[in-house]
Amino acid sequence: MKAQAKAAQVEVARMAEWEALAMGDSGSARAHFDLAQRLAQVRGFQYQTLSTLLDAPVDEVLERVEDVQKPRIEGKPIENPAVIKAVLGAVPNVLPNLSGVLNEYFDLTKTRHLRKSEAQKHRWILSKRRAVENFLAATFPKHSQPIDQITRTDALRFRT
Structure with missing residues (x-):
């Protein structure tokens, strides 16, 4: 029972990540920033800009780097630039019009x-x-x- 519940949660998180990735091709800077926030959240992190992460404790930064390098599919890490930028805070904050x-x-x-x-x-x-x-x-x-x-x-x- 516990394993089934956990598997359902993981599946929901994965689907949310794929949906966010699919929506990320709109070309809008604001949409990309919103996408980065959602991708970081799906991975279990609050989105923080790179400048903020540079001031963060080393353990937190290492946790993010390790998360990006974790095996996700068939023992290989997902090498999607959108996910990496989202988790590591490389997407600039863009304000709406x-x-x-x-x-x-x-x-x-x-x-x-x-x-x-x-x-x-x-x-x-x-x-x-x-x-x-x-x-x-x-x-x-x-x-x-x-x-x-x-x-x-x-x-x-x-x-x-």
């Missing part, structure tokens, strides 16, 4: 709007979307700038 932040905000504040009618929710969302769209139209022609690249100059350009 303003539209992505807005969508995260909507997801995080869903419970605040449970008692609103559909029309009220629509008006509430629409006002936020219009503000972001107007800001992006005035400042960024491509709408794909990460949020950390928005400057005071951009805000002043929007205000005028």
